[in-house]
Amino acid sequence: MKIEKGKLGSVFYGGHLIGGDEVVGGPLFESRNMADRDDLVGVFPESSPELVRRAAEAARKAYAEWSRTPAPIRGQVLFALAKILEREKETLSRLMVREVGKTLKEARGDVQEAIDTAVFFASEGRRLYGQTVPSELRNKDLSTYRRPLGVVGMITAGNFPIAVPSWKLIPAVLTGNTVVWKPSDDSPVLSYVFVKLFEEAGLPPGVINVVFGGGAGSTGEWVVSGIDEGLFDKFAFTGSTKVGRIIGEKAGRALIKATLELGGKNPLVVMRDADLENAVTGAWWSAFATGGQRCTSAGNIIVDAPIYDEFKERFLAKVKSTVIGDPVAHEDVHYGPFFNDRLFQRWMEHYDWGEADGAKLLLGKGRITKDNPYPNFKGDPDKGLFGHPTVWEAERGMKQTREEIFGPTINLIKVDGIDEAIETANDHPYGLSSAIYTNHRFWAYRFKNEIRAGMTNINNTTVGAEAHMPFGGTRASGNGARESGIWVIEEYTEWQAVNDEFSGKLQLAQMDTEYT
Numbered sequence: 001m002k003i004e005k006g007k008l009g010s011v012f013y014g015g016h017l018i019g020g021d022e023v024v025g026g027p028l029f030e031s032r033n034m035a036d037r038d039d040l041v042g043v044f045p046e047s048s049p050e051l052v053r054r055a056a057e058a059a060r061k062a063y064a065e066w067s068r069t070p071a072p073i074r075g076q077v078l079f080a081l082a083k084i085l086e087r088e089k090e091t092l093s094r095l096m097v098r099e100v101g102k103t104l105k106e107a108r109g110d111v112q113e114a115i116d117t118a119v120f121f122a123s124e125g126r127r128l129y130g131q132t133v134p135s136e137l138r139n140k141d142l143s144t145y146r147r148p149l150g151v152v153g154m155i156t157a158g159n160f161p162i163a164v165p166s167w168k169l170i171p172a173v174l175t176g177n178t179v180v181w182k183p184s185d186d187s188p189v190l191s192y193v194f195v196k197l198f199e200e201a202g203l204p205p206g207v208i209n210v211v212f213g214g215g216a217g218s219t220g221e222w223v224v225s226g227i228d229e230g231l232f233d234k235f236a237f238t239g240s241t242k243v244g245r246i247i248g249e250k251a252g253r254a255l256i257k258a259t260l261e262l263g264g265k266n267p268l269v270v271m272r273d274a275d276l277e278n279a280v281t282g283a284w285w286s287a288f289a290t291g292g293q294r295c296t297s298a299g300n301i302i303v304d305a306p307i308y309d310e311f312k313e314r315f316l317a318k319v320k321s322t323v324i325g326d327p328v329a330h331e332d333v334h335y336g337p338f339f340n341d342r343l344f345q346r347w348m349e350h351y352d353w354g355e356a357d358g359a360k361l362l363l364g365k366g367r368i369t370k371d372n373p374y375p376n377f378k379g380d381p382d383k384g385l386f387g388h389p390t391v392w393e394a395e396r397g398m399k400q401t402r403e404e405i406f407g408p409t410i411n412l413i414k415v416d417g418i419d420e421a422i423e424t425a426n427d428h429p430y431g432l433s434s435a436i437y438t439n440h441r442f443w444a445y446r447f448k449n450e451i452r453a454g455m456t457n458i459n460n461t462t463v464g465a466e467a468h469m470p471f472g473g474t475r476a477s478g479n480g481a482r483e484s485g486i487w488v489i490e491e492y493t494e495w496q497a498v499n500d501e502f503s504g505k506l507q508l509a510q511m512d513t514e515y516t
């Protein structure tokens with residue numbers, strides 16, 4: 001499908017994509033431009049338990065042929081996909097700005113991450129190595145093969161509507177699996193178009209099946225129940241720790257692998273010797289890029305006592321320079337609206353936590369409206385849900401320093417020295433990303449070695465992981481599985497051990513006996 005320029009300017013109607021058919025009917029839901037709620041972007045149907053089963057059957061049927069397709073040929077599809085995504089990068093990015101509310105620069109980055117992922121895994125089709133292994137017996141060869149798992153169930157969030165699904169879809173299909181995908185109800189149009197581009201690249205019908213709809217009490221719940229029904233051989237999820245635990249329990253009972261990418265409370269430490277200019281800019285971007293709606297967004301900025309006051313002053317000045325607004329009409333905004341109502345509601349709650357715990361509000365006051373204005377706002381704030389950039393002075397142990405907030409809010413915490421900085425940085429249940437600003441090698445190395453996080457940055461932001469590095473977290477941020485890069489192949493395949501006996505006799509390992 002060539003995306004027709006202009007066609008996406010009108011309302012987009014789509015159906016579930018099951019086995020090459022487009023299935024419509026059932027209750028409908030809307031996808032609206034979050035910066036201008038009057039702008040209807042798309043209308044899609046909700047799924048049903050029955051349709052989820054139908055999608056899983058279609059995936060099972062397609063698996064027979066797709067798993068037998070040579071891996072280099074599967075890789076060719078991904079090369080074609082990378083080229084098509086390049087061709088459509090601008091259209092997809094502009095659609096993302098309208099459908100989700102990302103800024104144009106960030107939307108382009110989101111699509112680019114999928115292109116990079118497609119390029120990376122396309123060549124893996126020619127490398128999906130097994131091993132040859134020496135046998136303890138003569139005239140016997142041992143070898144290992146990677147085998148696909150079968151049908152993969154997937155649920156993704158809407159904050160990275162192309163990149164994060166690409167981390168799952170691309171390695172899953174490269175390794176010979178087929179998929180039932182429930183994309184976020186924040187981004188059905190992008191998800192629909194993305195799968196159509198896979199089809200244009202040559203992916204056979206039924207390899208990726210899509211069921212649209214919401215989470216609890218809707219399609220997401222039916223897809224998760226599918227684990228109990230034995231519909232899936234693997235499950236991949238990006239979303240909350242709460243839902244991740246439910247999926248993890250079910251996957252455990254069903255004895256299938258799960259990839260769980262969950263919440264974060266990512267610390268950023270600024271030591272007394274840091275380049276302050278760089279640290280202020282990095283801390284600002286880590287906290288407020290994407291309006292704080294990344295799982296890698298900074299949650300706590302932990303500042304060494306001797307520079308605390310200076311950092312605070314410069315940081316507040318930087319935060320006040322943030323430009324917020326409608327990203328469709330204004331390409332230069334730093335962040336746009338909340339990506340959905342639920343995120344906004346949850347963000348508003350954190351003001352109560354701060355008040356209850358006696359944290360000091362330095363900047364920010366809830367939703368931006370005409371009556372509660374923000375000076376650097378572009379567009380009409382009343383048409384969407386926009387948040388004031390919010391900065392707290394907080395103390396270790398307060399609820400807001402331990403729970404993920406997922407919005408434009410950051411806590412400043414004062415500490416004295418590297419020991420207290422590391423202890424404070426680890427004082428929350430999560431372990432996704434982390435960062436330290438220092439030029440002292442000893443402090444940087446101590447942090448790198450002692451921080452409990454899947455990803456660590458030295459003199460760099462908590463956000464912006466590269467597409468070929470292992471992405472994921474420890475503790476409540478995940479279950480140890482990683483996405484991106486070569487390591488992810490392990491998550492979508494299992495090993496087959498092959499014994500090739502050519503002695504013409506009955507030889508037995510471990511037993512010094514020959515039967516003839």
Ligand code: UN1
Pocket residue numbers: 113159160164238293294295296462463464465466
């Ligand atoms: C996410 O927020 O779910 O590292 C993914 C980053 C991006 C991906 C974020 N490359 O910030």
